[in-house]
Amino acid sequence: MSDREVFEPLARGALVPNLASYRRLHARSLEDPDTFWAEEARNLHWKQPPPSGAPLLTYNLDPSRGQVFTRFMPGAITNVCYNALDIHVLRGNGDRVAYFCEGNDPKDVATVTYKELLGLVCRFANVLKKHGIKKGDSVLICMPMVTEAVVGMLACARIGAVHSVVFAGFSADSLAERIYDCRAKIVLTVFAFWRGTKLIELKNIIEDALHKVETKYTYKINKCIVLPHINTVATANGGDPKASWNNARDLWWVDECETVDNFCQVEWMDAEDPLFILYTSGSTGQPKGVVHTTAGYLVYASTTFKYVFDYKPSDVYFCTADVGWITGHTYLVYGPLANCATSVLFSGTPFHPDNDRFWDIIAKYRVSIFYTAPTAIRSLMKFGDEYVKRHDLSSLRILGSVGEPINREAWLWFRSVVGNNKCSIVDTYWQTETGGHIITPLPGATPMKPGSASFPFFGVEPTLLDDNGAIIKGPGEGYLVFKRPWPGIMRTILNNHKRFQETYFAKFPGYFFTGDGARRDQDGYLWITGRVDDMLNVSGHLMSTAQVEGALAEHSAIAEAAVVARPHPIKGESLYCFVTVNKTHRFDNVLAQELKKLVRDKIGAFAAPDEIQNAPNLPKTRSGKIMRRILRKVATGDRDVGDTSTLADENVIEELFANRRP
Numbered sequence: 001m002s003d004r005e006v007f008e009p010l011a012r013g014a015l016v017p018n019l020a021s022y023r024r025l026h027a028r029s030l031e032d033p034d035t036f037w038a039e040e041a042r043n044l045h046w047k048q049p050p051p052s053g054a055p056l057l058t059y060n061l062d063p064s065r066g067q068v069f070t071r072f073m074p075g076a077i078t079n080v081c082y083n084a085l086d087i088h089v090l091r092g093n094g095d096r097v098a099y100f101c102e103g104n105d106p107k108d109v110a111t112v113t114y115k116e117l118l119g120l121v122c123r124f125a126n127v128l129k130k131h132g133i134k135k136g137d138s139v140l141i142c143m144p145m146v147t148e149a150v151v152g153m154l155a156c157a158r159i160g161a162v163h164s165v166v167f168a169g170f171s172a173d174s175l176a177e178r179i180y181d182c183r184a185k186i187v188l189t190v191f192a193f194w195r196g197t198k199l200i201e202l203k204n205i206i207e208d209a210l211h212k213v214e215t216k217y218t219y220k221i222n223k224c225i226v227l228p229h230i231n232t233v234a235t236a237n238g239g240d241p242k243a244s245w246n247n248a249r250d251l252w253w254v255d256e257c258e259t260v261d262n263f264c265q266v267e268w269m270d271a272e273d274p275l276f277i278l279y280t281s282g283s284t285g286q287p288k289g290v291v292h293t294t295a296g297y298l299v300y301a302s303t304t305f306k307y308v309f310d311y312k313p314s315d316v317y318f319c320t321a322d323v324g325w326i327t328g329h330t331y332l333v334y335g336p337l338a339n340c341a342t343s344v345l346f347s348g349t350p351f352h353p354d355n356d357r358f359w360d361i362i363a364k365y366r367v368s369i370f371y372t373a374p375t376a377i378r379s380l381m382k383f384g385d386e387y388v389k390r391h392d393l394s395s396l397r398i399l400g401s402v403g404e405p406i407n408r409e410a411w412l413w414f415r416s417v418v419g420n421n422k423c424s425i426v427d428t429y430w431q432t433e434t435g436g437h438i439i440t441p442l443p444g445a446t447p448m449k450p451g452s453a454s455f456p457f458f459g460v461e462p463t464l465l466d467d468n469g470a471i472i473k474g475p476g477e478g479y480l481v482f483k484r485p486w487p488g489i490m491r492t493i494l495n496n497h498k499r500f501q502e503t504y505f506a507k508f509p510g511y512f513f514t515g516d517g518a519r520r521d522q523d524g525y526l527w528i529t530g531r532v533d534d535m536l537n538v539s540g541h542l543m544s545t546a547q548v549e550g551a552l553a554e555h556s557a558i559a560e561a562a563v564v565a566r567p568h569p570i571k572g573e574s575l576y577c578f579v580t581v582n583k584t585h586r587f588d589n590v591l592a593q594e595l596k597k598l599v600r601d602k603i604g605a606f607a608a609p610d611e612i613q614n615a616p617n618l619p620k621t622r623s624g625k626i627m628r629r630i631l632r633k634v635a636t637g638d639r640d641v642g643d644t645s646t647l648a649d650e651n652v653i654e655e656l657f658a659n660r661r662p
């Protein structure tokens, strides 16, 4: 990566048209955040605005001064669903397309307008109410990228229920843990769905999860509402939809919607009422239920969407992220809908029916803003330019990247081949915790450096700290922290405010610590260097080493396991596991396969390890702490292991290299 390689921004007539205006607006947003945010909030509907004269954004980020908190617009009353749908219909935009829905099969297409979406949401909100869901209740949604997933989320928002969406690629164990943790009263799912040529029998996985919820946690949900996703019921379960059906609990989505009417009053919510929970990995292995609230999240999602994608009403926007992740929440649902945008909702894979599916969709809908992940870009790059060139992508004007650092080669390919050298690229850095983009170029303003997320968004003030917590000024590398919150930052971890404080605010009191490192170059650009805690980022999926180690250790043959990340050309990082086998067992290929399967079953297919290495001994300090630094060197085959003087037994290193997997 070169700090000197710079590309001029290409979006003409942008909302923020040049670097000087970005700098001015950014400075103003820090000097007087309340005025900045009040102006942005004015575009939204408030049943009751905050009391005049009261501060909008208040906070404490230092646990030694009492509870850590962020509050935004206390006293204001609104509803997120009302802002996402009703307001557009009332303003005469009901016939605008909210989503072009593109199924796994290219022939499976539909269009949903704002008015139609409102009707679907109202009906489903009434279904939830009919089954006893009230303000504050949790509803767990585990669905693929179908319109009904969005309907479910907005229906919850409409009646003040808190949705907890779980990616439909998690295992039954992971699902059970999440269903119980948020005490979901209802689960929404689909019977089965296609991912490429693979049929995922989701209802069976849910069944398994619900069984675990009852036996392991002695907790019972009330209802499971199932969408009979087209073409799948006849294929799954040997054609028998009742094969895993519980008459007292399971209901068909479509039947339920027929029993209710299509008007549903919104529940007016306080600014700080929770909107949703989204689980993210924690370094202890226990997932964290990240809580986002109403007004701050809404304003932040809406504002970042508008500026970062330079959104104009003539745009067609395509975000490939799954609704099960934060990108799906903020930039597939809430951000675009708050801006009355037209989006593509795609439920297939980039490789089906062929490796040009994304390009086909962009050409078909004349997409102008395309937002995807580096891992997808890298995997599509390898098929060559021909797949892209086959399609007319001239509608594109802005390209976005999210989820992990984007390497220079992928960035350049994205720009020249996909964007035909005519698009700005926004490399957006953020997290589940941050609610929206926090470090990102703006497409009309920021000269781009390939691989750099560049500068902070409005209201955001990043700082780099060294090991001692001292501020690094000018060029340098350190821990990426934030001196103040912004409206969309998480408020707590569900049922565990103590863990929230310890995870994000204990290491550097007074700052929100992201868990990432970053470097600042001589021009002030920020380059995210990756996680500095025990987290891994595989294809943009964040997971903890502890979580994978815990799964491996459940195998009766395993005495101990240690997991590290190894760089991977497509996935960014892959899992490389070291296992010490019990005296009573032997390490062989069969065991390695069993262990890979175990991790898939315990966490989900996306967490499957690439390599399992036999490690009769692990590199430990005299106090018994595993030195992961050395394991990372072994995984990459780098003999330059550095200082080993603190190791209890230095002979371990040779043994580890001897057993290394290529």
Ligand code: PRX
Residues within 6 Å of the ligand: 280, 326, 327, 401, 402, 403, 404, 405, 406, 427, 428, 429, 430, 431, 432, 433, 453, 514, 515, 516, 528, 530, 531, 537, 540, 541, 542
């Ligand atoms: O390490 C950073 C990486 O992804 C982490 C957040 O993961 P998650 O909460 O799952 O949210 C992903 C979607 C926002 C971060 O701590 N990350 C995300 N975006 C970037 C990134 N690393 C570098 N550059 C990015 N643009």
